[in-house]
Amino acid sequence: MLEIEDVTVRFGGVVALSAVSVRFDKPVNGIIGPNGAGKTTLMNVLSGFVRPASGRVSGDGEALLPLAPHRRAHWGLRRSFQKEEIADDLTVFENVLVQIDHSRSPARSKTAEVEAMLALVGMADRAGKIGAALSGFERRLTDVAKCLVGRPRLVMFDEPAGGMSVDESRQLGALIRQIHGATGAQVLVIDHDVELIRTICEDTLVLDFGRRIAFGPTAEVLDDPRVKAAYLGTEEV
Amino acid sequence: MRLARYGNWLLWALLMAAVIGVLGWGGRPQMVGLFIASGLAVGSLYALAGIGIVVLYRATGVLNFAGGAAGAAGAMTAWQLTAWGFWEPLGWLACLLVATAITLFYGRLIAPRLAWRETVVKAVATLGFALIILGAISFLWADDPRSISLPTDAVGVRLLGMRITATRLLLFAASIGIVIGIWLFLARTTIGLQMRALASDRDLAALMGIPILRVETIAWAIAGLLAGFTGLMFADLIRLEPSVITFMVIPGIAAAICGRLENLVVVLIGGLSMGVIENMLTMSPVLRGVRPIAPFVIAALVLLYYQRGQRLTFGGRD
Amino acid sequence: MAFVVTDLAVTKGGRAAVSGVSLRIEPGQVVAVLGANGAGKSELVLGLAGMLPVTAGSVAVDDQPLTGRGPDAIRRAGIAAVPEGHRVLARLSVDDNLRAAGSILPRGLDETLADTYALFPELAERKKQLAGTMSGGQQQMLALGHALMARPRYMLIDEMSLGLAPLVVRRLMGFVEGLKARGVGILLIEQFTSLALGVADTALVLRSGKLRFAGPAQTLRDDPQALDRAYFGH
Amino acid sequence: EVSCGMNTGQAATGAPILVGGIYGNAAPGDWSSSTDSAAAYFACVNANGGINGRPVDYRVENDQWNPEAAAQAAARLVNDTPTVAMVGNGSFIEMAVNANTYEAAGIMVMASACAISECFETPNIVSTNQGPLSSNLGAAQYAVEELGTRHVACIGLNIPNNGIWSCQAVQDFMRARGGEATAVLINPGAPDVNSALLEAMASGADTILINQPAGIALAILSAAEEQDLRDQFNWIAPTPLYDQSVPAAVGAYWWGHIYVNAELAPLEVNGPDAQNWIAVLDQYGRADDPRDSFGQAGYLSARFFTEAMLAMDPAQLDDRAAVGAAIRGITGYTSDLMCGPYYVGDADFHMPNHAGYMVKVVEGGFEIVRECYEYDSPYFEPHIALETQLGLR
Amino acid sequence: MRQLFHVTPSGWAGLGTAAFGILILPSLSNSYWLSVFTSMGCFLLAIAGVAFMYARLGMVSLTQVGLMGVGGWIALRLNHAFDFPFEVNLALAATATMIFGWILALPALRMRGLYLALVTLMAAGGLEIIFATFQFPNGGAGFWGVQTGSGAAFRRPWIAQSAQAYLRYVIACALLGFLCIELHRRLQPGRAWALIRRSEAAAMAAGVNVTLYKTWAFGIAGLLGGAAGALLAGSLGLLDDGTFRASESVMIFALAVVGGAHSWQGALVAAALYKVLPAVLNIWGVDANLSFVIFGAGLLHAVITAPQGIAGQLLDGLRRLSPKREARDA
Ligand SMILES: Nc1ncnc2c1ncn2[C@@H]1O[C@H](COP(=O)(O)OP(=O)(O)OP(=O)(O)O)[C@@H](O)[C@H]1O
Ligand SMILES: Nc1ncnc2c1ncn2[C@@H]1O[C@H](COP(=O)(O)OP(=O)(O)OP(=O)(O)O)[C@@H](O)[C@H]1O
Ligand SMILES: CC(C)C[C@H](N)C(=O)O
Ligand SMILES: [Mg+2]
Ligand SMILES: [Mg+2]
Secondary structure, eight states, X not given: OEEEEEEEEEETTEEEEEEEEEEEOSSEEEEEOSTTSSHHHHHHHHHTSSOOSEEEEEETTEEOTTSOHXXXXXXXXXEOOSSOOOOTXXXXXXXXXXXXXXXXXXXXXXXXXXXXXXXXXXXXXXXXXXGGGOOHHHHHHHHHHHHHSSOOSEEEEESTTTTOOHHHHXXXXXXXXXXXXXXXXXXXXXXXXXXXXXHHOSEEEEEETTEEEEEEEHHHHHHOHHHIIIIIOSSOO | OHHHHHHHXXXXXXXXXXXXXXXXXXXXXXXXXXXXXXXXXXXXXHHHHHHHXXXXXXXXXXXXXXXXXXXXXXXXXXXXXXXXXXXXXXXXXXXXXXXXXXXXXXIIIIGGGGTTSOHHHHHHHHHHHHHHHHHHHHHHSOSOOOOOOOGGGTOEEEETTEEEEHHHHHHXXXXXXXXXXXXXXXXXXXXXXXXXXXXXXXXXXXXXXXXXXXXXHHXXXXXXXXXXXXHHHHHHHTOOOHHXXXXXXXXHHHHHHHTTTTOHHHHHHHHHHHHHHHHHGGGOTTTGGGGGGHHHHHHHXXXXXXXXXXXXXXXXXX | OOEEEEEEEEEETTEEEEXXXXXXXXXXXXXXXXXXXXXXXXXXXXXXXXXXXXXXXXXXXXTEEXXXXXXXXXXXXXXXXXXXXXXXXXXXXXXXXXXXXXXXXXXXXXXXXXXXHHHOHHHHTTTTSBGGGSOHHHHHHHHHHHHHHTOOSEEEESSTTTTOOHHHHXXXXXXXXXXXXXXXXXXXXXXXXXXXXXXXXXXXXXXXXXXXXXXXXXXXXXXXXXXXXXXXXX | OOOOTTOOSSOOOXXXXXXXXXXXXXXXXXXXXXXXXXXXXXXXXXXXXXXTTBOEEEEEEEOTTOHHHHHHHHIIIXXXXXXXXXXXXXXXXXXXXHHXXXXXXXXXXXXXXXXXXXXXXXXXXEESSOXXXXXXXXHHHHIIIIIOOOEEEEEEESOIIIIIHHHHHHHHHHHHTTOEEEEEEEOTTOSOOHXXXXXXXXXXXXXXEEOSOHHHHHHHHHHHHXXXXXXXXXXEEOGGGOOTTHHHHHOGGGTTTEEEEESSXXXXXXXXHHXXXXXXXXXXXXXXXXXXXXXXXXXXXXXXXXXXXXXXXXXXXXXXXXXXXXXXXXXXXXXXXXXXXBOOOSSSOOOOOOEEEEEEEETTEEEEEEEEEEOOOGGXXXXXXXHHXXXXX | OHHHHOOOHHHHHXXXXXXXXXXXXXXXXXXXXXXXXXXXXXXXXXXXXHHHIIIIIOOOOSOHHHHHHHHHHHXXXXXXXXXXXXXXXXXXXXXXXXXXXXXXXXXXXXXXXXXXXXXXXXXXXXXXXXHHHHOOOSSOSTTTTOOSSSOOOOXXXXXXXXXXXXXXXXXXXXXXXXXXXXXXXXXXXXXXXXXXXXXXXXXXXXXXXXXXXXXXXXXXXXXXXXXXXXXXXXXXXXXXXXXXXXXXXXXXXHHHHHHOTXXXXXXXXXXXXXXXXXXXXXXXXXXXXXXXXHHHHHHHHXXXXXXTHHHHHHHHHHHHHSTTOOOOOO
């Protein structure tokens, strides 16, 4: 369970997030909002790349903000970036292994875990392939596998379906749905593909100008007139 | 925000006052004055070298290690023409022309072939060019004591018992004038805007239709002129020795760093401060031996100050 | 009067990314280019924009040959490409970004700037912000703005709606209609196929760098199976 | 008509005798004039009967002012080639790097252009020139005796075996004369010399000794000119400023105001040996070989070496040890280029040349202000003892 | 674990080259070439340090020759102050330089790209001044240990007293250096570095302690540079500040790029360009100033025409000759 309390972020004069509080307790949650609403900033606060001016964040009751970014990863936080970050000169296997390199478990169990997660995302047959040789979608899948190893507690995706064809994003959506079952982690997804959010997220947070304008079950939120006005534009997309 | 800006200036002023106060304590005021005046002259040269570096870097993304060598080639040419009995102003003009021509040669023929490489690789490639120039100069001109003096050396004003030549005043005024001129050029003109666009992302600027080659040529020409002027001033005020003028770029880079390779005003002030502090260190019995280290230490400290509290975030860019 | 591409081949990193592609964009027409991830759509745009080497074939605009010209010459010939990945001049302000993009206009910079700000009020609010510090979607708007500032006759837009909120996408689609009406020819790459096919006159489908379908957009709108076939070749 | 070696007029045709030499030429300076003059002299010797009919094969290497290249040059000339001696060496760094190599290889080095302590304080190197220490002492002594100097500021390079070493000797000398000296050191990496000049001014000195290579010396003088300091101090300098291009380079402001020690006979003395040197260069050298004081020193080293070889048992000419012994045996050689006798001797230190001239920079050249005089300093006590032992006094 | 000790074709070639260098090269060389190859071996080690930082992390260090100077200074200092055998001096000098590298890294860690390079350049400039001012210990008294006149002797390793043996020793050390780098590359740090090079943010998000690993890399570069400096001191018996100018550090980096930063072959090419090329030009009697010009022109030419470095170009050529062999760099 992820609790965000009163988080405020300023960049010089710009207020990117103002006193945002929210409590995510469903397996898969969405964050949507107009461009520049502060979604990425919120994710950066959670992963430690942006220091908020004030506020508290706790995951499973543990305060996250005092931890350095890599410590949060050790705690169980995972995130993907708007552009997948796969090292070109490592194999798929190694790219995933990095994520649990720091843990003290025996090498054999690490190997087994990486192999299991690669199988889950459907990359098992390409484990030995070098990063540079992957297609865009394969890179994204490798990125997802990275988020699954090492007993994650919170997995965050920033626009994972950006640039994907409709089919691919459907496939990715299905994969994201499996994360909670496979690892027990809670999932947070940012995307502008409303269909994707609608199909995979139980709860959704809507931000606008750094403020929370709605939060609740996704279908309700998407029906909220304020959300329609600020984000969707009209009834249907 | 504005307050923070003034805060930096205030901090700088306090630090400078402290350094001068501590080092100059107990010294005769006239000596302190002389050290400051002497420091301002060297400092202007550091700053001028730094300005040349920054202008070119901002416009082309090339950190040019060869500016000093181009200036040295220009200064040697000026000396040679004068030695052959040509009219002196012709020599000065030749200095500017030679430095510009050498710099343009690199900018037009070599730099575009490296445009896609990383900044650091582009920078070190210019060192290769500097070696070529320096080697050629040393091959053409056997080592001999030489000097250049400008007519402004003969004119001077007395200030608090010290004599300050018109050359020094000219240099000081020129560096301020150049900073203002270039700042206006970059901020107010279309070519200046295009230069900044180019510096930010060369590929994208090309995609935006900006005539890369033309804009870059202008930038290299400006850098060449500055290199020639710096070389001439250096030869007059410090000494006419090609290898010394060539490696002058390293403290020049230190000055450029003070302005984060961007802010010309800070480059100027940084360069001047470095010169003054370096000279003031002469008054400390402990530190006088290592006084030339001052620019490097200052640049490193300034960079650290800029980066304070900052966390690394995205991308492979700086 | 058209943008004509014949038998184009583009390589990237020594590998043929696009080959044997021919297409034609008439003024006032939208050509949608579809295809799965990695099909070579982005390479096609980069090749046409002069950013990747064209190894075979020809490109011409209004009978003026452009094959092998540099990106700046191509833009000045009236073709504005928006590459994928919201590329902006990170260290310049938003306003400077747009002015730099418009600096090649012989006249009318200020009006064009005003038009661009009118389309993207989000940008008008942040004229002084450094482009690199903006959100992904804001940068995408700016990247589109770059192209608009050149007042092009042909636009090549890669992943137009990438990272943009639905509201903005709607606004953009309306704008595309407007451009069409003004006689601008557009090559559109778009992840939401239905959106693209909605405005397109012609549709192309790429797979492994080759054309697998070329025909009226209507055909694919009416027959989703045909689209699937072209996409995956089953 | 030149005079070289055996003066037979016949080219030498026997097996060559291998001799090496190292010079430094790269930024920041060209020190090749000594090996150039030595090479010209050897060419002349070879055209005049060589060493008992055997020509000298003179091989030179450039140390490029780079210690590794210097070590490699010595490796090549001393270890890979059976040279019998090194002659004419001119360098700022080579001797520091190679002093131990020479000692280990048992080869004698008759250097000509030496600037560092290793040249004068190691067993296997003997130099014809004086180096900064000796020349400084000569200048300081002149200043004390003729210009009324009480306090010298010695502006030296901040290098232990050069500036610090040679300015230290000036301090000892001034103390012995009841005066005072302050060392002001310039970092070789510092472009700007003005602060050093200011430091010298602040020291309270009445005389400024510019113990620097000519390039930096010019920079100091122009800084002084800027402050119009000419008449506030006496200006003296060791030999590096005795260079024909200096009077023009310093400019009219300084004419008549700088006193320079010349460690070998100034050009206008023009004795028979000086004329012979010029004739050798004209006939056997290259047109652009410098006619400077280092050239004189190179010529002298080559000439003295040849004389020592000619005095040897011809059967031992290829024996490095025997040649070394012959060189150590050199004593009482003279030339009008040198004020005192040249000798080597079997000591761990060698500085045969410690007497010179004093000249003044004037329009278009130099004017001799003091003829040959021997320097008088505590530093030379061991040398004088050696000379007494060799019967030179 | 099998992967850890797996020797690639390129690895075999490297071992073969080292064997040639140790067994055959010294007996073929005269004193001049022994000296050239020995200093080439020392710089090879130093270049391996910069090249690895650049290739693995994308970090540019322009202070490697300065670090060599630090290592050499410490080795000389220890040699003249104590009676330790050479190996102890070497190990202590390398370790101390590693620590020095760490200290240098601490402020530099906040920076990357050009700024990082420039901070290291400032450090190199500072070290240059310090070396020029205080010189290297040569047996004198006091902390700086400098005396005028000729210096005291430097003790070489007892197994490598002769110039030949010392060349063997240096090559063996260089081989150890490369093995150390390769070992790192195949283990956890190698993976972490690869990710850091891709993106520091991504590395942090993947739980990589970026500060630690960057510092570590600086330390290894320092270790190699320090060892190289100590070995160079052993080769010459003394050191001179002229060897350790800031411009040489820049040059070393340029050569590492020109040679090809990703492979041992590249480092070898770079070291050969740095030391053997000038030696050859010198033997051919090329004017030293002209050889500067040639050197600079060659450098530019290679930067322009060989994006993967000269070694990359050569390897590509080889691969084309022998098809079907997918060689991964060792
Ligand atoms: N370094 C910065 N300086 C100034 N403003 C910033 C900075 N970083 C972000 N911002 C501003 O903060 C706001 C929030 O940005 P954020 O990236 O979180 O938006 P977002 O919701 O992810 O948008 P998008 O959907 O477009 O990705 C934006 O208006 C952006 O311009
Ligand atoms: N089979 C492949 N093997 C290796 N790399 C590939 C392959 N296919 C594509 N790529 C790489 O993947 C990247 C995406 O390809 P491209 O830009 O052609 O795709 P696209 O059609 O624009 O699709 P999208 O932009 O949706 O990913 C390119 O960098 C390309 O080089
Ligand atoms: C033979 C192919 C055209 C078959 C194709 N996969 C399809 O299902 O239509
Ligand atoms: Mg975002
Ligand atoms: Mg694409």
